[in-house]
Amino acid sequence: DIQMTQSPSSLSASVGDRVTITCRASQSINNYLNWYQQKPGKAPKLLIYVASTLQSGVPSRFSGSGSGTDFTLTISSLQPEDFATYFCQQSNSAPPTFGGGTKVDIK
Amino acid sequence: QVQLVQSGAEVKKPGASVKVSCKASGYTFTSYGISWVRQAPGQGLEWMGWISCQTGNTNYPQKFRGRVTMTTDTATRTVYMELRSLRSDDTAVYYCARDIVSYTGGDWGQGTLVTVSS
Numbered sequence: 314d315i316q317m318t319q320s321p322s323s324l325s326a327s328v329g330d331r332v333t334i335t336c337r338a339s340q341s342i343n344n345y346l347n348w349y350q351q352k353p354g355k356a357p358k359l360l361i362y363v364a365s366t367l368q369s370g371v372p373s374r375f376s377g378s379g380s381g382t383d384f385t386l387t388i389s390s391l392q393p394e395d396f397a398t399y400f401c402q403q404s405n406s407a408p409p410t411f412g413g414g415t416k417v418d419i420k
Numbered sequence: 421q422v423q424l425v426q427s428g429a430e431v432k433k434p435g436a437s438v439k440v441s442c443k444a445s446g447y448t449f450t451s452y453g454i455s456w457v458r459q460a461p462g463q464g465l466e467w468m469g470w471i472s473c474q475t476g477n478t479n480y481p482q483k484f485r486g487r488v489t490m491t492t493d494t495a496t497r498t499v500y501m502e503l504r505s506l507r508s509d510d511t512a513v514y515y516c517a518r519d520i521v522s523y524t525g526g527d528w529g530q531g532t533l534v535t536v537s538s
Contacts, residue, residue: 314481347524349465356515356528357457357465368526400465404523408481409455411465 315339315403319412325420332388334415336401339382345405346384348377351414352397361386362404391417422446424516424529431535432506439502440532442516449497450474453519456490456501458512459531468514470523471499506536 316339326332336346344364349357359368361377364384374389388395396419401412427441442454456468469480471490478490489502499516514532517525 345522349525356531357517357525358528359520359524359526362521362524362526402465402524404521407470407479407523409467409523411467413464 314408315342315406315410317401317403317410317412319399319401319415321415322413323416323418325418326391327420328391328393330391330420332391332395332417334386334399334401334417336379336384336386336412337382338384338403341381342403342405344380345403346377346379347402347404348375348386349400349402350395350397351400357400360399422518422527424518424527426514426516426529426532429533429535431537434507434536434538436506436536437502437504438506438534439500440514440516440534442499442501442529444473444497444499444518447518449494454490454492454499455517455519455523455525456488457515457517457525459515460509460512463512466512467523468501468503470519473499503534506534508536510534511536 318337346364348361351357360371365377376387378385398414398416400414423445425443453472455470471478491500516529518527520526
């Protein structure tokens with residue numbers, strides 16, 4: 314199985330900050346990398362798929378980049394509703410696997 | 421709009437089985453597969469398998485093979501996930517998700533808490 318490693322596991326930030334989360338795959342995943350946001354008690358929400366495609370309805374302050382094994386999720390200006398946990402997931406090959414998550418909380 | 425509505429919370433004893441349902445609406449049911457993902461309390465996300473709503477073909481990871489069965493009912497637009505021989509470490513919230521592209525959950529159910537306890 315492909316291992317997905319996210320960093321950091323948590324971070325504290327302020328409204329308006331630029332936030333970057335990284336995800337590394339144990340082998341090349343051909344850009345089949347997805348990002349999800351999850352708030353407490355809620356289901357995950359797809360933000361970005363195939364590394365950089367913004368899901369419909371997701372604000373443009375979210376962006377994704379990367380290729381091969383190294384990927385990044387960037388929030389250009391953190392908003393109050395963005396405090397949540399973010400997961401990466403590879404969908405290149407079964408079984409699809411998730412990173413351990415990055416919790417973004419208020420500084 | 422797309423909706424996936426799951427069945428309610430369950431409490432089961434070790435060794436029992438649980439069957440969770442996921443009723444879909446707002447899209448052509450047979451055009452998309454459904455994945456099941458679970459999340460133990462305070463933990464990350466774990467993929468449990470996938471079913472084609474067109475053919476009924478399934479794909480289960482080695483970890484769950486032999487213990488999980490996913491089925492569909494096209495007439496009622498409902499997908500089912502049955503997990504057998506439950507253990508305490510199966511306690512988790514179970515989600516269904518519509519795969520918009522391969523193994524990519526574009527829409528999710530609200531989750532079903534399954535508690536396994538003696």
